[in-house]
Amino acid sequence: MRYGRELLKGSTDHLLLSLIGQEPMYGYQLIKEIGKRSDGYFEFKEGTLYTALHRLEKVGLIESKWERIPNGQERRYYYLTKMGQRVLNEKRDEWRGFSAAVNLVTETTNVG
């Protein structure tokens, strides 16, 4: 469990940028979406999510805008910037390389 938490810590930016890159979202929606898509594996402490979002916005990877949702209330939607898209692509490549390497090693271990 601790291992999973450490993994999540290192992948927070990647996960958030990926989701926002697919569709602009607001904080609560992001939490729900991450939980749903990971089948409950990733559980963010909600405060941590907002700190991460504000940090990403401050370094220019995402930007935010208050928008009205269908029930008339306003929510702060996050959008990916051009720089954010570039960083996301780099992170995706990194992750693919890393997971492929992990798979190669663990599969070899199983065979042996």
Place this chain on the structure above:
Amino acid sequence: MLPKLKQYLARVKSNSMLDPKAESEVVRELQTHFEDEIGELCQTGFSAADAADEATKRFGAPDALGHQMYEVYSQGTRNQALLAAVPHFLLALTFGFSLWRNDFWLLTTALTVLAVTVYAWRHGRPSWFYSWLGYFLIPLFAVIFLVLLAVGQGLSWFVLGSGMQWVMITVYVPVALCLLGYIIVRVVRRDWLLASFMMLPFPAIVVWLVAQEQSVGLVWYGKGGFESANLGMAFTFLALGGAAGVFIRLRQRLLKIGVLAVATLLILGIVWRFAESDLNPVICLLVSVCFVSFLLSPWLLQNRVVHRGSEMEAWEEACLEQAAKRT
């Protein structure tokens, strides 16, 4: 808003110490999150109060969230660091090139400080603005200092003139002190460390004024008394500019406090060296340590200001509850 949420958001606010604009954005966003979450929990059978309890629990400790938000926003950009250093550098130029002789330069500098301070005060009060605010307050502070110095030396009659003397002592000094107090309390209410940052040049200026007064007599010679101190003052203000820039670029609070304390000690070292003081080095060190304590003293003030603020909030809340019961 439910009292539990109000309390939670108040604790996030008091620990994040953000500028008013960022603070209202953060609070509004967290509030909308709570609305969504409580709405959903209520649909699953929670009461409003239990839902608020659960929602705040899921959010994590408010103090930790406030600290994390502080660290996200506390580090300024390079441009902001430069902006914080500019007023110090203007003073370094004023002394480095003896521009204090030039009235046009002095007037332009004073108007620039005034304009930037008023503009930034009205536009979100970013961190770099506090070093400008410090210089905005220095004339008030310096005039009080000189009036008291003149009165102490029995020169007030001669220097200020009989009518002016009473106006300065009975009107100017109390009004200026009230204004200083008001601004300092306003700044401390947001973050005591910014009040310390604002006061960064004060110790060096006080030591310079005292040293110059002792060696040439500022009250007698006015600004001509600075003639012998040009180089030392230029170095002092350059060092202050450097310290202000580093302060803005740092993210962690403890490091910021360390920079203010160490910079003040080093800068006062420069001042003692150039002011050719006859004082014993140990006394110089003790005086410097006292000035560092003075610089960090807004921390004590914040405890009082925040405590008083929370008492007021508790009182307001009790009034609201009573009113709700009556209706």
